Amino acid sequence: MKLDNRVRELRARFRMSQTELAEAIDVSRQTISLIERGDYSPSVVLALKMAKLFKEPVEFIFILNDGEEFQ
Amino acid sequence: MSKGKSQKLQWVLIIVIGALLGFGVSYFGMSNSGKLNFEGISVGLFRLDVIHMLFLLASVGTWAASVRYCLKFNQEEDKEKGEKLLSSSMMLNTFGTYTAIVGSMTLLSQMIIEDLHGKPVLALLIISILLVLAHIRLQSLLFKVFNRNFPKRVFDTGRPFGAKQAYMDKLDEAEKFIVYKASYRAFNMINNTLYALVFVTFAYSALSSFQLFPFLLLLVLFIVNNLAYYKETQKFQ
Numbered sequence: 001m002k003l004d005n006r007v008r009e010l011r012a013r014f015r016m017s018q019t020e021l022a023e024a025i026d027v028s029r030q031t032i033s034l035i036e037r038g039d040y041s042p043s044v045v046l047a048l049k050m051a052k053l054f055k056e057p058v059e060f061i062f063i064l065n066d067g068e069e070f071q
Numbered sequence: 072m073s074k075g076k077s078q079k080l081q082w083v084l085i086i087v088i089g090a091l092l093g094f095g096v097s098y099f100g101m102s103n104s105g106k107l108n109f110e111g112i113s114v115g116l117f118r119l120d121v122i123h124m125l126f127l128l129a130s131v132g133t134w135a136a137s138v139r140y141c142l143k144f145n146q147e148e149d150k151e152k153g154e155k156l157l158s159s160s161m162m163l164n165t166f167g168t169y170t171a172i173v174g175s176m177t178l179l180s181q182m183i184i185e186d187l188h189g190k191p192v193l194a195l196l197i198i199s200i201l202l203v204l205a206h207i208r209l210q211s212l213l214f215k216v217f218n219r220n221f222p223k224r225v226f227d228t229g230r231p232f233g234a235k236q237a238y239m240d241k242l243d244e245a246e247k248f249i250v251y252k253a254s255y256r257a258f259n260m261i262n263n264t265l266y267a268l269v270f271v272t273f274a275y276s277a278l279s280s281f282q283l284f285p286f287l288l289l290l291v292l293f294i295v296n297n298l299a300y301y302k303e304t305q306k307f308q
Contacts, residue, residue: 017151019150026243027243028245028246030245030246031244034248040245042244043244046244
């Protein structure tokens with residue numbers, strides 16, 4: 001089961017670079033890069049920090065992909 | 072066959088072929104060493120000075136590349152690209168430090184085994200030692216550059232022990248994940264290499280003059296490596 005995400009899309013909407021987003025939620029740029037690529041599933045704390053920053057629910061940013069089409 | 076399995080099989084095949092080839096070539100080389108040996112430090116096949124020269128070249132190359140990346144980092148305005156350049160520079164220099172140390176050790180062992188005292192050999196030894204020092208100096212400068220540019224993740228070079236652990240504690244969750252993943256890969260790679268080397272040294276010892284020490288040494292490393300892994304996993308079960 002894969003975890004898809006809309007981090008890149010939201011970052012573009014907020015006109016933020018990876019570094020700016022990383023600084024805003026107090027992580028490294030590598031962490032943002034790994035999450036965007038789907039290589040790392042963030043902790044609940046980090047997911048909640050992102051949700052707060054983007055003013056979106058966590059389940060809108062992170063989608064559990066069980067084989068169904070991701071929209 | 073899945074991609075992962077196929078890749079693993081490829082690695083096993085590469086290691087086995089590499090081990091067989093290395094074993095065959097070195098066995099041939101040792102059995103013909105009388106014909107291939109030359110006086111002094113002249114370049115001869117299967118002599119330690121060739122290995123030493125290769126390490127020396129690799130060391131000079133990595134040092135130069137490391138300096139180049141560091142200079143590029145100073146000129147780079149894009150923070151993300153700069154970070155990659157600096158980490159490449161540090162990794163290359165670490166690798167270069169090890170090659171320089173191994174190069175110096177192989178030359179020193181050759182001097183002891185073959186009782187070499189000539190000026191060219193001494194000059195080479197001095198160059199090798201200077202190269203080790205140049206790598207160490209560059210690494211300390213790189214740490215200073217890193218600490219200046221990334222104040223949140225300062226690496227305390229003043230602490231001889233515990234600096235790595237302290238640095239590890241400063242990493243965030245995904246960075247730790249990278250370290251764990253890389254460590255597991257390194258563990259597997261060392262394990263597979265030790266597997267191959269244990270068999271190769273045993274076969275080599277059996278075919279030439281039987282020497283148990285290299286075989287036992289590798290076996291001990293293999294056991295320690297696996298024990299450390301199982302001990303750590305046992306803690307969390």
